[in-house]
Amino acid sequence: MKIALCADLHIGRIVSDPGWKAVVDYVCDNGCDVLLIAGDAVDSEELWYQAYGPFTDGLRRLKNSGVRVIAVAGNHDSKIFTRLAEQDPGYLTMLGTNGRWESTDLDDTVRILGWSFASRYCNESPFANWNPSLCEFDGPVIGLLHCDAPSPAGSRYAPVRADELNSSPVSFWVMGHIHRPGFVGDKALYCGTPYPLDRSETGPRGLWLIQADGSGISAPVQVPLAETEYAPLEINLSLCTSTQEANEAITKAVRGQGQELLGLRDNLNTAAFNITLMGEIAPAVDMDSVLRDLTSLEIHPEEGRSIKVCSVSDMTEVALPLEQLSLRKDPVGILATLILNPSPALIGRVSKAESELLRQFAFPSDGTFPDQAFRRAGIRLLRQMLSQEADRG
Ligand SMILES: [Mn+2]
Secondary structure (H helix, E strand, O other), X not given: OEEEEEOOOOEOOXXXXXXXXXXXXXXXXXXXXXXXXXXXXXOOHHHHHHXXXXXXXXXXXXXXXXXXXXXXXXXXXXXXXXXXXXXXXXXXXXXXXXXXXXXXXXOOOEEEEEEOOXXXXXXXXXXXXXXHHHHXXXXXXXXXXXXXXXXXXXXXXXXXXXXXXXXXXXXXXXXXXXXXXXXXXXOEEEOOOOOOOOOOOEOOOEEEEEEEEXXXXXXXEEEEOOOEEEEEEEEEOOOOOOHHHHHHHHHHHHHHHHXXXXXXXXXXXXXXXXXXXXOEEOOOOOXXXXXXXXXXXXXXXXXXXXXXXXXXXXXXXXXXXXHHHOOOOOHHHHHHHHHHOOOHHHHHHHHHHHHHHHHHHOOOOOOOOHHHHHHHHHHHHHHHHHHHHHHHO
């Protein structure tokens, strides 16, 4: 029996999102018998009209191909998923609605058990009302669960400890909620998003396959589906002595890494990089010029495939005699002093401004600390002041 696993489709979050269609295409075209969905199939309760058409289209195609679909609801679709299931009965089996564990058997050879979010938040572990008798079965038992594991303190999204997963008599756990694919312990897998939802979702994305029969299940294998793969790329500019050299070093690194990534997967057509520029750069390198059009860099190594830059974080440092400059009694001296000794109040204001920006633009933080951000911005400004001074002669 060939079982496909997925989670966190978040249908409706991205307009004309190709992720669900790619999952359905693959499952129908590759002889899968079952599709398990570990929650957050639909992005939110308000997206009924956007989600209803594409989701039920897919479910109908799966049914017509003889694929059984079994799902649990996550925190994003605790209500809407169940309503969609009721609207077209026979398309899918929902497990554990109203927060109770439930099971269903596949040809008497494999048992699937699951638990669903009953509402948007769940402060308790689903194992608080665990029903061990559901595992009394002569064959492998697969658990389907949307949860936060291993549980961070105070999580409102069904916190689960690693030992709760490990010590249960379930053969394998298929999980949703964490968007990065990966294992928790030996027998629990976060499927991850089948397509990246934004550029922070790096690495290969797709569904997973397992083979199951009465005696056991095989190790899961990831099938990458997404046509775009995002990846981080660190480029060190320490050896560059001019702006042109920096431009060339960046282009060479992007092209090289892009070709390597595209070479890994035939179905990939875009490699997109989140670039971090590193190193202590020479005074002759004009970083403003280097950064200006970097996100418009797009290389086509072959017809129909491209390598892009989707974001740039400038972490380069410039060697400046700060101590010496701080002795000056002019704006340059004041700024150099501030960079050397930023007051906690100043860093607090930077931090506040940053969180306001993140909130307004719903943008993922690049994870830098406000004191580093302040130092980089200060040094950039100081360089501009010094270069204007040099221009005036
Ligand atoms: Mn979730």
